[in-house]
Amino acid sequence: MYNLKVKTNKCATIPFQGQVNGESNLFDLRLALCAVTSIPVQKQKILIGFPPKQVIGRDEDKLKSLGIKDGDVVIVEETDSGIVRYTxxxxxxxxxxxxxxxxxxxxxxxxxxxxxxxxxxxKNVDLDSVASPRSDFPRGSLLKKVVPSDNSCLFTSIYFLVNGGDVNENNLQSMREIVAQAIAQQPQIYNEALLEKSNAEYCRWILKDTSWGGAIELSVFSDYYQTEIVALDAKSGLMNRFGEDKRYIQRIFLLYDGIHYDPVYLETYDVKHIMDHLKDLKCSLFYSLEKRISRNCMSHNKGMGRCLYIFPSSEEWLLDQAYALVQEAKSSGLYTDTNKFCLLCNECCITMHGEQEAVRHAKETGHSNFAEVRRNV
Missing domain, CATH: 1.20.5 (Single alpha-helices involved in coiled-coils or other helix-helix interfaces)
Structure with a gap:
């Protein structure tokens, strides 16, 4: 695809990338120029080169045959003289x-x-049960499950939700391997500009049990499990939705306090409807993706109710309840201000104040094993 620069008779320079190539015809170029300059096709006068010369050709002529090549500056002038020839x-x-x-x-x-x-x-799914929300979906309350405050809290939280409330520390390394493999296989997407280090270096880094997970890892897990992941940000009160544009038919929730992730699950009230719900939704939907999600992913008994961990995306009321949950966390101050918090580097015992100091220290030393220092008030 050509990367061109477009100038108009108003002296504006407009980036023009990925719209046409050498095999595109003159009419394709005119349509694309109309979109970015708002100059009608029939009023365009196209010039290239230095000194600028008008491009004259038929609509079906290829751009390469007209001398237009990658990197050219294309000047577009608005004129009334072109109206006659466009009949x-x-x-x-x-x-x-x-x-x-x-x-x-x-x-x-x-x-x-x-x-x-x-x-x-x-996958043997009842299309009717997926197409529209079920009015008898078990009601309950979204609750936070507190997981260890270590460098693997994100991986623990995802594992907890996709494995029906199970936490097995021995399997957390496999979660890191999922991320590393996905990033290594897509170097065009996960490039140095996004990762802030080379693709290979990032893969080695995320495999260490001292490395924290974040938005990149949530994006990978969303694609891997074909599940929308909603991260509830307690500091901003916002819901960051990973995979929303993919329209996945299931959804999970996490609560993020600025440095730590906890999984969010639903403890139901109406226990008598829960088995009907599981039967109708056919739990195979959630674990048959190459066995990526286990058979007990949907629910298990806890206390007087039953807990659910993965939800149909059609149950929009859960988003409302999740929003209420994160607003409550924000108003209660249940978050860490990353501009003011204090971290201790467990590798060299240096203390840092704020996220910027921690990032700078990590880049200068390569250290990544940090722990928050909490002061007693």
Missing amino acids: FDTTVTFIVCLLNIVSKVLLLLLLHIAGIKFLLQW
Whole structure:
């Protein structure tokens, strides 16, 4: 794809990347320029080179044949002189191109719908139970499960939720391996600009049990388990939703206090409906993804009620309850201010104040085994 710079007669320079290539025709370029400059196709005067020369050609001419190449500066002027040459032929060409685009979009949409239907049927899921919220979904309260305040709290929380409330420290390293493998396989997405270190170096770093997980790891787990992950930020009161754009049909919740993650589960009130719920949702939906989520992922007994850990995305009322939970945590001050907190480096025993000092220390020394120092008030 060409990376061009576009200038208009208003002296504005507009980045123009990934829209056309050498095989694109002149009309494709005009349509793309119309989108970024708001200059109508029929009023465009295109110039390239130095001194600038007008590009003259037919709509179907390839850009490479017209001398337009990657890195060129394209000057677009608005003029009334172009109206005459755009007559019936151009109108027909535009309509044909538009119909071609619409037909491709419709085809992709139909294939997408057919693919989802096949996937759900293949996993033996009742389509009716997924398509719309169930009014008899077990009601209850979202509660926080406190997990150890170590460097693996994110991995512990995800493992807890996808394994039905189980916590097995011996399996936490496998969670780190899931992340490292996913990042290593997608170097174009997980590049140095995103990771702030090379892809290979980040993979080695996240495998250490002293390394903290964060947004990158939540994104990986969302894709791996095909589950939307909602991280409730107690400091800002916001809900950060990973995988929301993928429209996954299940959802889990975490509570984040600035430096620590805890899993959030639902303890139900109406126990008598819980078995009907499990039967209708067909728990295989949640554990059949190459056995990524275990068979007891949905629920188990705890106290007088029953606990649920993974929820259908159609149950929007849970988002409302989660929002209320994070607002309560915010108003109660149940978060750590990362600009003021105190950390101790367990490798060299240096204390740091605030996130910036901790990040600077980590970059200068390579140390990552930090612990929060809490002062008694």
